[in-house]
Amino acid sequence: MEDFSSDHAAILQRVYNFLFSVLGSDPQRLHSLVSDDYIPEFRAMLCGKEWTQLNYGWWTALEPHLTRSYKKETEAVRQQAHQNIEDETRRCSPSSGRCAASSEHVGRSAVTRTP
Numbered sequence: 001m002e003d004f005s006s007d008h009a010a011i012l013q014r015v016y017n018f019l020f021s022v023l024g025s026d027p028q029r030l031h032s033l034v035s036d037d038y039i040p041e042f043r044a045m046l047c048g049k050e051w052t053q054l055n056y057g058w059w060t061a062l063e064p065h066l067t068r069s070y071k072k073e074t075e076a077v078r079q080q081a082h083q084n085i086e087d088e089t090r091r092c093s094p095s096s097g098r099c100a101a102s103s104e105h106v107g108r109s110a111v112t113r114t115p
Helices: 009-025 047-065 068-091
Strands: none
Touching (some): 009 047, 047 068
16 A cells, blocks of 8 residues: 555656647657657557647637637637547547557647648
């Protein structure tokens, strides 16, 4: 039981979650996180989906606090983020809990790509 009593476990989990999100945002550029064994390959397949959920959630939470002019400007970004979630959901197999590798969809960033 002593192994589970550490006050650092939550911090390590947060670090991993952060790395998963970072990898999902740009998997081609950040593939070294997997090849250098910072992130297990089996887990890396879900990073794109986690990123799309985080990205869409951020834009959705931020929207009520934006000015009218900026809301209009960011609506396309939020819609693209929503489309990315739908793409990732279709790409991932819920029965197996794994995603098929697809560099086209994994980590597509709504912040940098607009429709």
